[in-house]
Amino acid sequence: MDIELKHIAKRSENLSDWYTDVILKGELADYAPVRGCMVYREYGYAIWERVKKLLGQRIIDAGHQDVYYPLLIPRSLLMKEAEHIEGFSPEVAWVTIGGGEKLAEPLAIRPTSEVIIGTMWAKWIGSYRDLPILQNQWANVVRWEKATRPFLRTLEFLWQEGHTAHRTENEAREETRLILDIYRDFAVDDLSMAMLAGKKSDSEKFAGAVETYAIEGMMPDGKALQCGTSHFLGQKFAKAFEIKFLDDDNTEKLVWTTSWGVSHRIVGGLIMQHGDDNGLILPPRVAPVQVVIVPILYDETKAQVLEAAQKLGLLLKSHSVFDEPLRVHADLDETTTPGFKFSKWELKGVPVRLEIGPKDLAKSQVMAVTRDDRAKRTLAFDPGAGTFELEALTGLLAGVQQRLRERASQELSSRLFKVESFDEFKETVTGKGFAVAAWDGTDETEAAVKEATSATVRVLKKGVTSGKVACIYSGRPARYIAYWGQSY
């Protein structure tokens, strides 16, 4: 049966409008009365809380501990690392008045926390025995962006920023790559997303980094979205902030540091990679509501059906899926029709819906519908005996999680194009996806390509080429094979 979708734009026709519609009408977020800022509503914040839980656990499991540093950073600290301030100064917001008086020294609202953290580390680190330092903070930061979009780019955003200090270069480099793996695994396993992971070109590096690695997702409009970055900072910040330690050979050395972050932008990527014309499709691991129960109410049977729906809800709440209590919501509202509820929860992307009506009750079953493929099947449920096919439900949830992952993976594969000519290159990066193309490795070439196509190197493919391949733009011997694309 056809569904009338008068309320949201079609994802297949207008991704941009669809994106805004599902966020506003799905009640994830709303625009705040401050330019470029958004309010996370209950459902949207719940998704972020899931990200915090799942990614946070991976970070903790890798040996890091959570901390919290101040929001405000004295100007003098921010100025200490030259590349860092050069990169960030255009987008820093400043506090110049406090308590009604002009401040002697302006305070920056943190755009990121390297400098204030480095300052404290210089105080805390004395010996090699104090290393490594493995910290993570969940925080908000402000970057004065010119153009904003919910989740993808906002003036204030929520993120996780990790900061580590190490005794040796090698250890810090390993940390950088470990985090990249954690980010990729989190995106793939928990969010069912598809990502390219690799090193950034110099021009795309973090301000103050020696090397930057990133995970990059591909969106349905053919544009890339950077979803997480991991930076090897070398000794640049250690030098600027004099973060030194006495090694076991009794000589004073500078530490090696890293920093890395995933922001709420990844929620924007999650939304875009998984939806359909009916709204969001959330992978069960991150879905705030994994199962919604919709009772089908008629006057004569209302009482029994409501009671059964409630019982089912309680039963499911005590069940665990993916090692966590099942997140179930029984939508017992008697003032809206079942059809309305179906659409509403589909818009919100709930992975599994359980319908229970008089016909089901008579047959001791419920109707289960999976969000991604809308497949229907019955599951045995006996309210009297309190029995339900819990394992089958777990299987349905696992199935959604896996199908989404496979679909995203196929979608990414279908958007990788090996290109041999610059014409092909241009066509690919304007709406099709990633161009996999040889690059001579120079800033000039990357800048020229960006000028001509607005595409940049998103990440480099591993390894250096033999030099026999010609750069897609300059024709000179290539140093790298790169994934190029236009980005958000």
Next chain:
RNA sequence: CGGGGUGUGGCGCAGUCCGGUUAGCGCGCCUGCUUUGGGAGCAGGAGGUCGUGGGUUCGAAUCCCGCCACCCCGACCA
């Protein structure tokens, strides 16, 4: 930040060009009855001073200027 567009009950819009009684419509909302397995129907009702500040005028949603916000394209960025 440059170019383009938009701003009128909660949402989507008409009205603006060419100023003139009580600013309309659809959806939503409230009440009642009938409904309820894919966004229910009928009846009644509430709700806006036209983004905002100034100006022109006897009179401004409508004309002029400033500002703000949002959308699209570009530049910049997680």
